Amino acid sequence: MLNYLDFDYSEDAEGIGSFEAVASTWPEQVSAVQREIASVLDWACNTFPGQRGPVDEGGDWDFDLHGQQEFTVPEAMDYDEGRGRFTVQPGAPGKPRHTVTLTLSGTEEFCAALRQRFALE
Numbered sequence: 001m002l003n004y005l006d007f008d009y010s011e012d013a014e015g016i017g018s019f020e021a022v023a024s025t026w027p028e029q030v031s032a033v034q035r036e037i038a039s040v041l042d043w044a045c046n047t048f049p050g051q052r053g054p055v056d057e058g059g060d061w062d063f064d065l066h067g068q069q070e071f072t073v074p075e076a077m078d079y080d081e082g083r084g085r086f087t088v089q090p091g092a093p094g095k096p097r098h099t100v101t102l103t104l105s106g107t108e109e110f111c112a113a114l115r116q117r118f119a120l121e
Helices: 027-047 108-118
Strands: 008-011 019-026 061-070 074-079 085-090 096-108
Touching: 008 027, 019 027, 027 061, 027 096, 061 108, 096 108
Parallel strands: none
Antiparallel strands: 008 019, 019 096, 061 096, 074 085
């Protein structure tokens, strides 16, 4: 059901659960990752309407979403034994990696429903 989002679960002392997923992809997969995130958030909004908010302040669920692009630049390296020094020549930047982190937190009821809907362990 979910191809890019692989959630890890944790729970605090008050029983508030958190599911965190990190997806790191090439530009070609960004829209697929965004569709998966939208399907999870759409489900949460529709299944628990009007209940989003910090759980420790009375909400049933909340989310945190962040994205980042990283570019890598290969380097040609050499070591001059006589001088005891490195020479480094940067190459052309590669294509970016897009990394998205989605964290969902919620009550026991929300977490159970999320697990069931998306077959999460």
